[in-house]
Amino acid sequence: MTTASPSFKIANRSVGEWISSLPTLIILLITIFVASGEIIHSQLLKVGENTWEEYFLLRGAGVVGEPTCDKNPDIDEQVRRTVEQREADAADDPLAGMFGTDIDEDAIRRSIERSVQVCQGRWSRFERIEERVTPGVRAFRTVEVGVSRMITGIGESKRTLLALLVLICAATATFSRHHIAIRPVRTVRDHYVSTTALLAANTMLFVSSIQYRERQLMSIAEGISVSHYNLNLIWITGFGVLAAINIYHLAKRPAGLEAGGNFGKALLTIPLYGFMSLTAGSRFMLDGYYHGMSVYLGMMMEHSTLFLNLALYIWIGMMLKQTRMAQLVFNVLRPWNMSPELLCFVVLLVTAVPTAYTGASGIFVIAAGAVIYSELMRAGARPQMALATTAMSGSMGVVLRPCLLVVIIAALNNQVTTTELFGSGVKIFFLTAFLFFIYSQFARKEPARIAPFREALPESIRRLKPLIPYVILMALVIMFFGQLLDRRLDEFSAPIILPVILLVILLYEYVFSKKTAEALGLDADKTSGNEARPTGFEPALRKATNETTGHIGALLMLMALSVSVGGIIERTGLMESMPSEFASIWIAAAILVVTLVGIGMIMDPYGAVILVNATIAQVAFAAGIDPLHFWMITLVAFELGYLTPPVALNHLLTRQVVGDDEVEKSKLTTGSFWDRYEKFLLPIAVMLTALVVVAFLPLAWDGLHEWLFKKVAVGG
Known part of the structure; x- marks a missing residue:
């Protein structure tokens, strides 16, 4: 994806590649470097320990200063000074007589001698280490410590890297109109409805970020520590840019659109993340929780490593696409x-x-x-x-x-x-x-x-x-x-x-x-x-x-807003409305299956897993469903949801890569119901049958349950 006309290039690269693809590549490479750097540093430490005995101590030579204690003191003089100091303290203390005035010189001498032994041990270790630090150790230590500091410094910025990645890629997807929607934009009405809705959605995100910033400033004024203070500035800037792109699109609509259009169909061209933003933002505003979406974006940042890995997987997929x-x-x-x-x-x-x-x-x-x-x-x-x-x-x-x-x-x-x-x-x-x-x-x-x-x-x-x-x-x-x-x-x-x-x-x-x-x-x-x-x-x-x-922009924005939708579900107490006790485990399984399929139909897998783990999972466990059994039900139910209209995310992605025209040509107006809707019915039939088998048959046969959901002993 590029964000500029390919006719204008700098060094044979489009402007979009300079401002979107290149930063994305850098962030992805940094992510790999941090993850592999941790492995490399661990191996460097092993090499150091295998090459030089006590390398863990040698690596501190020249960094840790020499001991400050005196290793050869005059013990008699120290005992004398200590006794005199204690006598002076006793003379100045009017209550000293109540506790006795005897001073045990032998105890003082033993204490000083033990301190001297500790000091001599420190000096001995320091001198031994200094003697063993060869030029080879210094060179190796320079590399090893440098890698450690670099990895630690960059690793502490994973949240910032993820926020930048999401917003750079989201801006690219917005400019190139690449966000995931149920229908593509074909008519003039489609364009205006979709773009206006996205403008409202991104404006809500922008306002939420500003409100969150004000909350942070209020907390700081009250003396409360605020973590990741500057992260919200990235969100404010990013959502402002997304809204500006929407305004530009309204002012300059794309060429080749069909005249007219149906308003009902136009609503289906609104990207899914736009629907989620409008829904979540409206609900939070009604509750007076204006910064709610920013709070849940922060929760996404708590799992920054997982979402950065997801971006890497997308890159893996696109590189695979370029191979033979x-x-x-x-x-x-x-x-x-x-x-x-x-x-x-x-x-x-x-x-x-x-x-x-x-x-x-x-x-x-x-x-x-x-x-x-x-x-x-x-x-x-x-x-x-x-x-x-x-x-x-x-x-x-x-x-x-x-x-x-x-x-x-x-x-x-x-x-x-x-x-x-x-x-x-x-x-x-x-x-x-x-x-x-x-x-x-x-x-x-x-x-x-x-x-x-x-x-x-x-x-x-x-x-x-x-x-x-x-x-x-x-x-x-x-x-x-x-x-x-x-x-x-x-x-x-x-x-x-x-x-x-x-x-x-x-x-x-x-x-x-x-x-x-x-x-x-x-x-x-x-x-x-x-x-x-x-x-x-x-x-x-x-x-x-x-x-x-x-693709990162489209998928991660969808996932980011899925977390907010999960927040609505959580705050409205919808999951708490599920009964805490069931008449039987069969009824519990049936209700859970329907609920999980419904979640899979409206949320991305990663946001859905986070929501389910925080809410439904505990209900299932309390009902007597084995955790391993429950998560297998969840995975199959989610896949059924991704293949089932009205959203059917996997079908939407298929439309993106196959092409709208090809999908439209595949539609049949004659034949049986199965023939006309086979692309939906075949996957639904397969996954629904699998879900029924996985969810219910193990409840009927203990042997099947034990075989299908075999526990692995710790250390086994």
Whole structure:
């Protein structure tokens, strides 16, 4: 995304790239540096300890001053002075006689001798350390301490980095009209309704930030300490810029809009975060809580590391989009000549892993949705089924390691661990995949087919060759982190390691891939999907970052306002209206399922998890539902919500990457109800069935519950 006309450039870069994409890239690189820097510093300390005994003490040499005590004092003289001082004090104290005037010189001498021993120990340690500080120690210590100070200094500014990232990217998404809405802007009325509503929403955020600033100043005047005082200035400036962009859009509407328009449909073009801001802001104002949205933005900042990691996952997804990997994987599948329904099933199995590694369902849809849709259409899939599969491609892997959403759940409460969640998630993944296979086969329009193994297998194996270098590069990066930095690839290190892997792959593709492909007798010039890819490492990285900027702005603004919507739900006591006791665990499960699906339909996953953990989770636990069981229900219910109208976030993201015109062409006016709405009905049928099975069957069979939600003993 760029925020300026591409016709005007500076150093062959648009103005938008200088003021939005470049700062975004810098913040993302700083985030990786801070996270990897902590690992590097830990390894430096290990190297120091392994190289020089007591390095932890040696690193303080020259920094910690020499002891100030006298290591060879005249003990007799000190005893004499102490006795004289105590006698003088007793003479001046009129009450001294009541407690006795005897002075124990032996006790004084023992005390001074012990102090001298302590002092001599300090001097001995200091001199020993100074003697052992070689030029090598000094050089190593300079590097190690420098890294420590740099990492600590930058790490303390994570909230500021996140606030800057959100607002820079939000400004980009606003200027480029990239925010997520149910319908795209097509008519003049759509434009004015959408832009006016956004102006009102951003003005509310601006006013809320100013009100919060005034509260901070009042607290300071009363002598109350205020943390992160300057952070609110970023919000005030940022929301002011967003409102100014809306005013500019009202003054200069885009060309090519259709005349007229329907007011009811125009309301659907208002970005979702705008609806949330208007709803939350209005409610807070009615309560006299004018700075409410800023308070909940502060709560988002408390989880700055998680949201910065989410931004990294978006960047990972956009870099993945610039590679040939998705195209090469489809090349491997093509010789099997599978029927469309079977190919859709295989695609969902294959895409589950990258979905887990890109952090959330929506990110993978953005990254690979266009390729998935075009390849399914090329294989003869119905447009409605291709759209359904594209939307679901981001749903299957959210329960697999190392999905960030699962990590957040484990971080927010101590009833479950990531090992337990991912263990149950694998079983639920295969259940969901099996259900998709069954439903898709019942809905097929032609006989199932697959090419003979003797024909397809050799060709498929031959097409695996171009993927070998990618596997080798991934293994080398993972080995580098594992062997040199002692960090294996898991849910905690993935946000650090995966960007490095993608950067290495981009560098490989645009430096070595053509020569490698020629050596293997393959075509290296194929593009990914229907979109021509830039040639060169820097152009590819720049394009990935440009797209990342808009997507971060759209998704993080949606998440930021979801936290405020969660605040409304929490403040209105809606969750407290749920009964604290249920007639049976079955009724409790049914009510919780409906509630969780409803939340998934209106909130983003991360904001929803925070809300659910603070409210509904405790109700479920009190009703007798096992924590691990509850969170698996929650994950499946959320995915059902993201695939269910009226919002259906995954379908909205599919529309963004596939194109409005393509989605409109896929609509049917004839045929059965299923045929006309298959893109919604197929995912709903699969996820609803999975939700019913996961939520209720384990309550009926203890053996199934024990197998599906197996607890992992601590240390086991």
